[in-house]
Amino acid sequence: MTTQHLDTSHLGEALGTDFFSVREQFTDEMWEKFIAVRRFVDREVLPVAGEYWERAEVPWPLIRRLPELGIVGGSIKGYGSAELSPMTAGLVQMELHRGDGSLGTFLGVHAGLAMQSIDMCGSEEQKARWLPQMATLDKLGAFALTEPHHGSDSVALETTARREGDTWVLDGSKRWIGNGSMADLVIVWARDEADGKVKGFIVETPAEGYEATVITGKLSLRSVWQAEIELRGVRVPEANRLQEAHSFADTGRVLATTRGACAWMALGHATAGYETALAYAREREQFGKPLVSFQIVQERLVKMLAALTGMQLYCMQIGRLAEAGRLSPTVAGLAKMHNTSTAREILAAARDMLGGNGILLQNHVIRHMADIEAIHTFEGTETVQTLIVGRDITGVGAFT
Numbered sequence: 221m222t223t224q225h226l227d228t229s230h231l232g233e234a235l236g237t238d239f240f241s242v243r244e245q246f247t248d249e250m251w252e253k254f255i256a257v258r259r260f261v262d263r264e265v266l267p268v269a270g271e272y273w274e275r276a277e278v279p280w281p282l283i284r285r286l287p288e289l290g291i292v293g294g295s296i297k298g299y300g301s302a303e304l305s306p307m308t309a310g311l312v313q314m315e316l317h318r319g320d321g322s323l324g325t326f327l328g329v330h331a332g333l334a335m336q337s338i339d340m341c342g343s344e345e346q347k348a349r350w351l352p353q354m355a356t357l358d359k360l361g362a363f364a365l366t367e368p369h370h371g372s373d374s375v376a377l378e379t380t381a382r383r384e385g386d387t388w389v390l391d392g393s394k395r396w397i398g399n400g401s402m403a404d405l406v407i408v409w410a411r412d413e414a415d416g417k418v419k420g421f422i423v424e425t426p427a428e429g430y431e432a433t434v435i436t437g438k439l440s441l442r443s444v445w446q447a448e449i450e451l452r453g454v455r456v457p458e459a460n461r462l463q464e465a466h467s468f469a470d471t472g473r474v475l476a477t478t479r480g481a482c483a484w485m486a487l488g489h490a491t492a493g494y495e496t497a498l499a500y501a502r503e504r505e506q507f508g509k510p511l512v513s514f515q516i517v518q519e520r521l522v523k524m525l526a527a528l529t530g531m532q533l534y535c536m537q538i539g540r541l542a543e544a545g546r547l548s549p550t551v552a553g554l555a556k557m558h559n560t561s562t563a564r565e566i567l568a569a570a571r572d573m574l575g576g577n578g579i580l581l582q583n584h585v586i587r588h589m590a591d592i593e594a595i596h597t598f599e600g601t602e603t604v605q606t607l608i609v610g611r612d613i614t615g616v617g618a619f620t
């Protein structure tokens with residue numbers, strides 16, 4: 221094969237990087253799901269992910285495979301959920317993001333945020349009513365917290381909820397709401413005008429006064445859609461108010477679980493970057509030799525591996541803490557901050573190491589590089605996570 225016609229069609233496929241043998245600790249359940257999702261990613265996701273991304277099209281055939289793989293619902297117990305252990309749920313997110321961040325984000329919003337809100341903050345009746353249909357994807361979920369004027373300070377949200385007998389009336393605007401234009405159930409966080417507390421409401425769409433507009437021109441996670449949402453006098457029955465969501469602290473409980481998931485997502489993107497760079501450098505020849513025979517290339521690969529191994533250890537430990545019910549929001553925040561920042565560095569290096577081929581969608585790295593940007597920002601930016609951890613170690617809050 222000549223260097224001019226290098227076959228890059230296998231790039232992105234898993235190499236199984238596990239330099240510190242962390243996988244020796246996997247249980248049978250972890251292996252089973254991890255391998256199933258890995259196969260799905262290599263055989264079904266990678267061949268088409270770039271095309272969906274380029275067209276900014278939602279990959280419905282891939283999404284429909286998620287319940288078949290038994291991975292919808294994360295660690296929720298019962299109600300048709302996949303009932304994964306926290307560690308297995310993390311591995312599933314990692315593998316999905318190794319293939320396609322948009323697909324993983326779709327699942328993260330639907331299950332990690334929307335289903336989780338109902339599971340953590342809903343009554344028994346509410347869980348039984350909605351979760352089984354969500355586990356099969358017969359009903360899609362969204363989570364509407366962020367507003368045009370409140371992102372990092374979402375605690376200051378302005379959307380209002382006014383009670384009129386057995387009905388609540390919601391007014392306000394939301395922004396960046398994943399699946400917001402196509403979800404059947406949108407968990408809307410709004411402030412009760414009577415007591416000033418943030419409460420959660422399940423808006424069933426279509427609903428009068430609910431209008432969602434897809435945000436276009438987005439160059440990260442292109443095949444999962446976010447929406448601007450207007451709520452103008454949307455009427456929601458009391459039966460759709462999340463019965464155990466009493467204040468913003470309850471919203472925070474949901475977000476704390478998904479912050480850890482972001483660390484696993486970042487690991488998936490970084491793995492794709494490292495493995496693609498390694499595979500490419502083995503085959504691409506310059507100055508008459510494969511790139512891997514140059515010392516600087518080896519050094520770059522080893523630095524990437526060292527960073528990636530650190531990310532893996534972060535994930536294994538937050539997974540263990542989650543399994544023991546001891547994962548604090550601060551520790552999850554440190555893991556998110558560390559892993560999304562490190563993934564950005566690994567992907568930037570990988571992109572460069574593929575030369576011109578690094579900017580082609582068919583070789584995946586540029587897509588991962590763009591996708592990690594959104595993950596770096598959502599569910600609390602790197603800066604906000606830093607401030608949260610900073611408050612914890614110094615005892616001084618620098619942002620409120």
Ligand SMILES: Cc1cc2nc3c(=O)[nH]c(=O)nc-3n(C[C@H](O)[C@H](O)[C@H](O)COP(=O)(O)OP(=O)(O)OC[C@H]3O[C@@H](n4cnc5c(N)ncnc54)[C@H](O)[C@@H]3O)c2cc1C
Nearest residue numbers: 363364365366371372396397398594598599600601603619
């Ligand atoms: C692709 C995508 C999907 C999303 N999905 C959802 C969703 O499904 N549901 C939902 O509710 N939200 C969603 N979000 C919103 C996301 O959570 C917010 O974008 C995020 O919290 C940051 O808010 P912001 O974009 O308004 O940025 P801002 O809060 O305006 O931040 C801008 C910059 O200022 C920095 N900054 C903010 N405060 C401080 C401070 N005190 N000190 C120093 N620097 C500071 C930030 O770190 C950042 O660099 C999504 C966002 C994206 C991009």
